Amino acid sequence: MFRATTLGSTEKRIKVLVIDDSALMRHVLSEILSSDSGIDVIGVASDPYDAREKIKRLNPDVLTLDVEMPKMDGLQFLKNLMRLRPMPVVMVSSLTQRNAAVTLEALALGAVDFVSKPEIDIASKLKEYASEIIEKVKVARLATVTQLVDDGAILGRKHSTSILSVAKTSNLHFKTTDQIIAIGASTGGTEAIREVLERLPIDTPGTVIVQHIPGMFSGPFAERMNKCSAMTVCEAQDGQRVLHGHAYIAPGDSHLSLRRDGARYYCVLSDHDPVNRHRPSVDVLFNSVAQYVGKNAVGVILTGMGKDGAAGLKAMREAGANTVVQDEASSVVWGMPGAAVALNAADEVLSLTKIPNKIMALYQEKRP
Structure with missing residues (x-):
């Protein structure tokens, strides 16, 4: 746009x-x-x-x-x-x-x-x-x-209500996930995240998302994303289990990270000090994914001001995860993605429209 x-x-x-x-x-x-x-x-x-x-x-x-x-x-x-x-x-x-x-x-x-x-x-x-x-x-x-x-051209709804109602009752929701998709964004990110989520299928691995957004806005944002995605999208809760076919958006004034218990992943919320001036911080999420998920993760940085997420994405890459950032031409602001590229944290730099297919291609490669 x-x-x-x-x-x-x-x-x-x-x-x-x-x-x-x-x-x-x-x-x-x-x-x-x-x-x-x-x-x-x-x-x-x-x-x-x-x-x-x-x-x-x-x-x-x-x-x-x-x-x-x-x-x-x-x-x-x-x-x-x-x-x-x-x-x-x-x-x-x-x-x-x-x-x-x-x-x-x-x-x-x-x-x-x-x-x-x-x-x-x-x-x-x-x-x-x-x-x-x-x-x-x-x-x-x-x-x-x-x-x-x-x-319609801007909002880009791809799923009818009837399709979503069928998709969201799939038994995929009750499967655990051994893979994780982690996404971070800031300025321009609400629409960039929408464009990604609406193109991801119901069988997408558990997806955790940090968007820099005020607390009052994260709940409505999650509800909005749920309406345009085949996945079930919600605002993350502390202790919530990460499931296949679900996406979890960080609350607007809480850090979101992951913890692992056996083969299961859980959301962890905290009110610790802001990181890179932000709470939630993309770096906080990505560092936890690097620690607990490692090579079974895919990290994505979308449009946004500043450098939040760049160091975390590098940690993910060093832990064996695949990493992708949005290119400058399709970004509102190439601050966060550009910082990740400067740190050599990105395996690939792609236009926004190509990122969903890349996520699923990487998921298929990682499947046993």
């Missing part, structure tokens, strides 16, 4: 239009973004109709867009925008169950990323995340966004 490259120092300042019905949010976001010398807040808009006119007149590079808006909600505005004038968008969402689902839908429609806004004491608490907000806007500026043709 979009990808990011490195912005040169000679590039002009990023022009941002802030769209939010709250005067306080417009002020705080404008103040935060304007504090960076590489960003110019060229205007604010209080509703989508106001925003539409200012987009035509001001030609911004990036929009920040509130999920809940008067006159037209943020999701409908985003759909219209991506059909008629696609551009990088960072969603601004409150940490609520409803807004989590809407924000995930926005990412599916083409939004590059999202910022979580606090429910109380917005001015001071939002400023605590100033560097993150600035970073996300800068990354969004580098995204190449494609036009939205229709909902």
Whole structure:
């Protein structure tokens, strides 16, 4: 859908239009973004109709867009925008169950990323995340966004409800697994993970996933993935047994790792300090897979900012696991995959569309 490259120092300042019905949010976001010398807040808009006119007149590079808006909600505005004038968008969402689902839908429609806004004491608490907000806007500026043709083309549903209902009752769910698929992702990862999961068959080995995402969002994200995958996808629970045909997504504020008991693997959740600024951390998961699964694992790093997962993937490779990373051309941000390549942690670098088939090919090779 979009990808990011490195912005040169000679590039002009990023022009941002802030769209939010709250005067306080417009002020705080404008103040935060304007504090960076590489960003110019060229205007604010209080509703989508106001925003539409200012987009035509001001030609911004990036929009920040509130999920809940008067006159037209943020999701409908985003759909219209991506059909008629696609551009990088960072969603601004409150940490609520409803807004989590809407924000995930926005990412599916083409939004590059999202910022979580606090429910109380917005001015001071939002400023605590100033560097993150600035970073996300800068990354969004580098995204190449494609036009939205229709909902189906973006959402890419491949399974009807009836097919899924049959598949998810398969007795494969009651088999143990001696192989593990471990996946890590960050920016752009919610859609990259979807594209992988919807192409993996019901007989996929137990799959454990870390996506950098807030706690309120991981449950709805798991539910969304369950609807588009032949596998059973859930938010991981501490002590949960890893089964064939199942995928387990790390809760948004807990590290996920594996432990082994005989031929069985179990999920382990912890609230230990963040690693690489993240909890959950991909490195935490991958290091445990390297230790307990070794050569019977496949490690995958998808699109994402930073370097989380690179060292863990190298540990997996050194333990005999097969390792794959997403290529730069199909990544939103080639930070995590690029860091893994730089560490010589990847056996192969593949486009997103080729990764699911590669996972299954490696699984078949490992079968006794």
